[in-house]
Amino acid sequence: MLDIKDLRATVGDKEILKGITLTVKPGEVHAVMGPNGSGKSTLAQVLAGHPAYEVTGGSVTYDAEDLLEMDAEVRAQKGVFLAFQYPVEIPGVSNAYFLRAAYNEIRKARGEEEIDPMSFADLMDEKMQLVEMEGDMLSRSVNTGFSGGEKKRNEILQMAVLEPRLAILDETDSGLDIDALRIVAHGVNSLRGPDRATIVVTHYQRLLNYIVPDYVHVLANGRIVRSGGKELALELEARGYDWLLEEAVA
Amino acid sequence: MIETYLKGFEAFSRNGGAAAPSWARSLRLSGITRFEELGFPSTRNEDWHFTSVAPIAERDFAPLTSATSGVSAAQLAPFTFGGEGWHTLVFVNGRYDAGLSSAAGLPDGVSVLPLARAYDELPLLLEQHVGRIASIDAHTFTALNTAFINDGAVVHVGKDIEVARPIHLLFVSDAKAVDGIAQPRNLIVLDRFAKATVIESYATVARGAGAYFTNTVTEATIGEGATLTHLKLQRESAQAYHVGTLDVQQGRDSHLVSFSFAIGAALSRTNVYTELRGEGCGATLNGLYLGDDRQHIDHQTRIEHIAPNCYSRELYKGILDGASHGVFNGKVYVHPAAQKTDGKQTNNTLLLSERAQIDTKPQLEIFADDVKCTHGATVGRLDETSLFYMKSRGINARTARELLTYAFAADVLETIELAEVREGLEAAVLKRYTES
Ligand SMILES: Nc1ncnc2c1ncn2[C@@H]1O[C@H](COP(=O)(O)OP(=O)(O)O)[C@@H](O)[C@H]1O
Ligand SMILES: [Mg+2]
Secondary structure, three states: OEEEEEEEEEEOOEEEEEEEEEEEOOOOEEEEEOOOOOOHHHHHHHHHOOOOOEEEEEEEEEOOEEHHHOOHHHHHHOOEEEEOOOOOOEEEEEHHHHHHHHHHHHHHHOOOOOOOHHHHHHHHHHHHHHOOOOHHHHOOEEOOOOOHHHHHHHHHHHHHHHOOOEEEEEOOOOOOOHHHHHHHHHHHHOOOOOOOEEEEEEOOOHHHHOOOOOEEEEEEOOEEEEEEOHHHHHHHHHHOOHHHHHHHHO | OHHHHHHHHHHHHHOHHHHOOHHHHHHHHHHHHHHHHHOOOOOOOHHHOOOOOHHHHOOOOEEOOOOOOOOOHHHHHHHOOOOOOOEEEEEEOOEEOOOOOEOOOOOOOEEEEEHHHHHHHOHHHHHHHOOOOOOOOOOHHHHHHHHOOOOOEEEEEOOOOEOOOOEEEEEEEOHHHOOEEEOOEEEEEEOOOOEEEEEEEEEEOOOOOOOOEEEEEEEEEEOOOOEEEEEEEEEOOOOOEEEEEEEEEEOOOOEEEEEEEEOOOOEEEEEEEEEEOOOOOEEEEEEEEEEOOOOEEEEEEEEEEOOOOOEEEEEEEEEEOOOOEEEEEEEEEEOOOOOOOEEEEEEEEEEOOOOOEEEEEEEEEEOOOOOEEEEEEEEEOOOHHHHHHHHOOOOOHHHHHHHHHHHHHHHHHOOOOOHHHHHHHHHHHHHHHHOO
16 A cells, blocks of 8 residues: 655755655554654655655655655545644634535545535534534634644544545644543544554554554664564563664664 | 816816815815925835835826716625615715715714715814814825815714614726826714714726726714724725825724725725824724735824823734735824823735735834833745645645635634625635635
8 A cells, every 4th residue: 555665855955764664555553653853753744745855765655656746635635644743723714614625625536526515514523523522613713722632633533534545643642631542542443444554653652552553663863773563662662762772773 | 297286276166166165165275285385295205105106196187077977786786795774875986976875764863975965964063073183284195185175975973873784985986087086085973972884985897997096085083982983995996096094083982993905906005094082992903905916005004092091903914916015004103191002013914926015114102101012013925834734635735825815814804893894805805816
């Protein structure tokens, strides 16, 4: 489904991703862990098509197509979704309008009819329940004045509505209390299926108790320094990252 | 040229002007005298530093005198917001059109009249206020307007009366206005505890016909505890020139809520001036200007805090595209006696093209020591992070740009309480930025 080969990326003159190789198959959940500044968000943003990052080497294939050739909106229309580490506030655009515009564009790209407002309202009711959000947030501007937790839940709401095939969650767990964490995990798990895949970027092992990964990768200084099963996350929780970094340097 | 107006004044005094009461005739004389002394402002004049009026000064605009109009009610529809039961006075090329107007259903104690009738029906009110609020000393266009006082609207709301429906003063120009100047002179008087909404619209029903000049002055006085909502909507044709001044005096505990929407004209200058003369007043001055092509859109506001314990709130936003040029000059004077003044001014401009330009100049002059006054101005382009966020949800680049542009204007439009106007302008702005 997703095939990343020796991916290199820079911002300005600084190389941040220094050759990343990662294969994700349908149905799998991959966790990407690593210390702050190791390049996790950069990897996520590059996959979503952020123009500030320049890809200087390697390739990314998504469903047999060259992902890096696609504009950000085309990637989304083809089923790639990034839950931002720092969701963006858009004053003046209501959540409802934003979500419906996105939903309809994605349907259009799939050759489906636009949804009528009534059916969309029903869909929203269902998805809002999933992430335990109140109805009034729909009329509020996108993320504007939202608490940190509300923003993260709003990302999951968007994901639940857009039903991506490849979901990338960038530290969606950071700053959440245990209840919010449970809600977020429930939202993610209810979207799992044999045809979909998830990349969970996280700094902590905690989230992985709820979203159980098939593989865990440790990113350090722009490289994957170790990959393993879910037990690797527990080891990291117990021992921290330093031993891995030292091994990587040695 | 100045001479054109001086000659025009002589002809005017002999014909149309003669019918007015003597105080009005001497007021006009002081107007033309002052205009001759001041002439047209150059950009060395600090009030006109960013706006050259050469395109106006170099042309000869003849006074528009024809009292007959060929404009139909259907042609007005785009400018009336479908307002049911509104009290509407229509002026065509600066002259009152009784056939198109309808001020029926006004409560007792409320007058909405053309100036000529007000001379007869409200002589004392006029003499007491006209020319007493708008100063000609430093304002050459007000002096010019004063010289040619002849037509316009008079609104008087008596004590304790709330006018439920909006009063719409609609000034339209058609092809006959080309090469001409219309100079409406309006007066709004709200007695103690009165409340009213007055919309002043300037529009063109014959787009592309040619250049003309609107030079309008509205004087308003808001009595103790009264509230005036004033919406000025400037939607003249792209060939038009427009200078419009609203000059307000506020009594104790009164409120002014002003909104200026400017989208039209090749060159426009809108002045909104208010004096907070009694304690406990409030003034809210908001506005939205949208420029494109080579349009020049200038706003000057002046809030004079004369009495203590008053507040003023100001939010002006602009969206400039093409090679358009916006100007915002917001003056706030706090007089020594105006302690506890609470003032806030904001001007935000969104530039959609490399060639678009804004000059923004907040001007706070504070002579009292116990006040809270802030101002801020931003100039920016569409936020790349927001654009990326929208695209990452599948929204295409063009739609994302359009949505963000509209969103920029949305919050200031939301401040318009009158639903018909708010929704009408929202739709107009949405259409403008989503059909390119
Ligand atoms: N837009 C940017 N401009 C400059 N430096 C950046 C930018 N984005 C990321 N970086 C730098 O790249 C490195 C990796 O950042 P990031 O991918 O955010 O790490 P992580 O998500 O693992 O904490 C950091 O040193 C960060 O300062
Ligand atoms: Mg990060």
